[in-house]
Amino acid sequence: MKRRALISVSDKTGLSDFAKALQEADFEVISTGGTQRALEAAGVRVVGISEVTNFPEILDGRVKTLHPLIHGGLLADREKEAHRQALQEHAIEPIDLVVVNLYPFKETISKEGAEDADAIDNIDIGGPAMLRAAAKNHAHAAVVTDPEDYPRVLEEARNNGIRFETRRHLAAKAFRHTAAYDALVAEYMTEEAFPETMTLTYEKKQTLRYGENPHQGASFYQHPLPADSSIAAAKQLHGKELSYNNINDVNAAFALVSEFSDTKAAVAVKHTNPCGVGIANTLSAAFEEAYAADPVSIFGGIVALNDTVDADTAEQLATIFLEVIIAPDYSHDALELLQKKKNIRLLKVDMAGGGNVSHALTSVSGGMLVQEDDVKGLADTDVKVATKRAPTAEEWRSLEFAWRVVKHVKSNAIVLTKGSRTVGVGAGQMNRVGAAEIAIAQAQSETQGSALGSDAFFPMKDTVETAMKAGVTAVIQPGGSKRDQESIDAADEAGITMVFTGMRHFRHA
Numbered sequence: 001m002k003r004r005a006l007i008s009v010s011d012k013t014g015l016s017d018f019a020k021a022l023q024e025a026d027f028e029v030i031s032t033g034g035t036q037r038a039l040e041a042a043g044v045r046v047v048g049i050s051e052v053t054n055f056p057e058i059l060d061g062r063v064k065t066l067h068p069l070i071h072g073g074l075l076a077d078r079e080k081e082a083h084r085q086a087l088q089e090h091a092i093e094p095i096d097l098v099v100v101n102l103y104p105f106k107e108t109i110s111k112e113g114a115e116d117a118d119a120i121d122n123i124d125i126g127g128p129a130m131l132r133a134a135a136k137n138h139a140h141a142a143v144v145t146d147p148e149d150y151p152r153v154l155e156e157a158r159n160n161g162i163r164f165e166t167r168r169h170l171a172a173k174a175f176r177h178t179a180a181y182d183a184l185v186a187e188y189m190t191e192e193a194f195p196e197t198m199t200l201t202y203e204k205k206q207t208l209r210y211g212e213n214p215h216q217g218a219s220f221y222q223h224p225l226p227a228d229s230s231i232a233a234a235k236q237l238h239g240k241e242l243s244y245n246n247i248n249d250v251n252a253a254f255a256l257v258s259e260f261s262d263t264k265a266a267v268a269v270k271h272t273n274p275c276g277v278g279i280a281n282t283l284s285a286a287f288e289e290a291y292a293a294d295p296v297s298i299f300g301g302i303v304a305l306n307d308t309v310d311a312d313t314a315e316q317l318a319t320i321f322l323e324v325i326i327a328p329d330y331s332h333d334a335l336e337l338l339q340k341k342k343n344i345r346l347l348k349v350d351m352a353g354g355g356n357v358s359h360a361l362t363s364v365s366g367g368m369l370v371q372e373d374d375v376k377g378l379a380d381t382d383v384k385v386a387t388k389r390a391p392t393a394e395e396w397r398s399l400e401f402a403w404r405v406v407k408h409v410k411s412n413a414i415v416l417t418k419g420s421r422t423v424g425v426g427a428g429q430m431n432r433v434g435a436a437e438i439a440i441a442q443a444q445s446e447t448q449g450s451a452l453g454s455d456a457f458f459p460m461k462d463t464v465e466t467a468m469k470a471g472v473t474a475v476i477q478p479g480g481s482k483r484d485q486e487s488i489d490a491a492d493e494a495g496i497t498m499v500f501t502g503m504r505h506f507r508h509a
């Protein structure tokens with residue numbers, strides 16, 4: 001008996017050659033309107049869907065393959081006598097191969113000014129129904145959703161028939177295809193931030209050589225429609241493939257440098273924590289500050305810059321070993337210069353959107369924590385001076401700077417700033433005074449006259465006392481501890497000015 005293939009595709013890549021070859025392999029080809037026209041134009045003999053169903057395509061194509069003569073042929077378990085009888089009784093012929101890809105919903109909603117009515121029209125119903133039916137019945141039918149699978153399917157179809165392993169593999173792929181499709185439709189229509197089920201979909205962008213360590217497998221998945229201002233949309237202009245750790249670090253550096261839309265900024269990151277941050281009127285001066293902040297840790301680090309890299313900045317960058325540079329663009333000369341360095345990776349990304357994510361996800365065993373991204377800054381807080389002495393204008397600048405940086409440092413976090421650079425960063429400590437001690441030790445003599453930012457409140461006065469001994473003159477912290485008064489008194493005694501933001505910036509992952 002002739003085998004039957006039902007082909008109904010929106011993406012017509014490689015279609016004619018595939019259908020021709022199926023026909024040569026003795027398949028009868030059944031198709032829906034547009035696919036039929038494309039195939040006939042390419043010289044393929046096609047049985048129209050309406051000839052099989054004895055029913056016209058109606059409602060602008062909303063109903064064309066949704067018919068028992070199609071779905072009976074897709075779903076019949078040929079091992080079962082009752083199913084065989086039902087096919088005979090209703091004159092249904094089995095279908096052996098389904099080739100379907102769906103209405104371009106993603107492409108439709110990604111168009112500028114896309115209309116909701118257009119999006120709704122592009123929700124495919126008949127296609128997923130056929131894919132799911134054939135995938136369920138993969139014991140008998142093969143289902144193809146991806147033109148990349150045409151050669152393998154063809155080769156097997158020409159020889160001993162499509163193997164069970166292949167059909168099973170294709171069935172799982174078809175269910176992933178429809179699930180991903182529906183997830184995007186659901187995301188498009190969902191208004192709640194935390195709905196009763198979280199049906200996210202991501203597409204593989206890149207298989208990574210390994211994960212955080214060489215014994216861990218890893219891949220980079222991206223949202224189907226990543227924002228222009230995102231790591232997933234960044235363009236690599238030069239250098240080796242990005243590693244898992246590179247991507248993670250670049251993400252951290254990008255988020256931090258995006259805090260400084262009002263000035264030129266340079267950020268150096270190691271293991272997702274900033275080791276140096278500089279701000280200035282020119283990019284090269286900002287990088288100079290970031291470098292001077294910690295000339296040791298920057299080695300092998302990731303640098304993010306928030307403006308076009310010019311030749312001056314490139315020259316400075318080229319003097320040290322860096323893993324990755326990320327910037328909104330590079331001048332011709334800067335690119336030429338940096339491309340001479342074989343081991344550096346250069347990324348270009350639109351920084352206008354700030355690299356925020358709509359949801360921050362953290363996997364835990366058996367589940368996932370989901371939270372909104374921490375997008376708030378000092379402007380969203382009600383800053384209050386807690387001490388007798390208010391900060392000077394210069395101290396306010398340093399405090400604000402410290403507050404922007406400390407938000408991006410792993411908790412417990414203390415950041416010391418002076419003028420336009422960080423001078424000490426204490427990251428990821430189990431107690432706050434320990435983080436302060438690390439920042440102070442790193443800053444050495446630069447602690448004199450510096451400002452201190454803390455991501456969360458001081459549970460006791462020891463951090464203020466430590467800061468005082470080191471010569472810190474200004475402190476910014478959320479406040480809110482039961483023992484705030486002890487810290488305020490200690491600050492007043494030392495002549496330190498301290499401001500409370502009322503908002504903390506814990507960062508654990």
Ligand SMILES: NC(=O)c1ncn([C@@H]2O[C@H](COP(=O)(O)O)[C@@H](O)[C@H]2O)c1NC=O
Binds near residue numbers: 035100101103125126
């Ligand atoms: N309604 C139906 O019965 C139906 N059957 C198949 N489709 C889709 O129609 C598209 C192909 O249409 P055409 O061959 O007319 O270009 C495919 O993306 C296929 O998934 C349908 N359309 C959407 O729901």
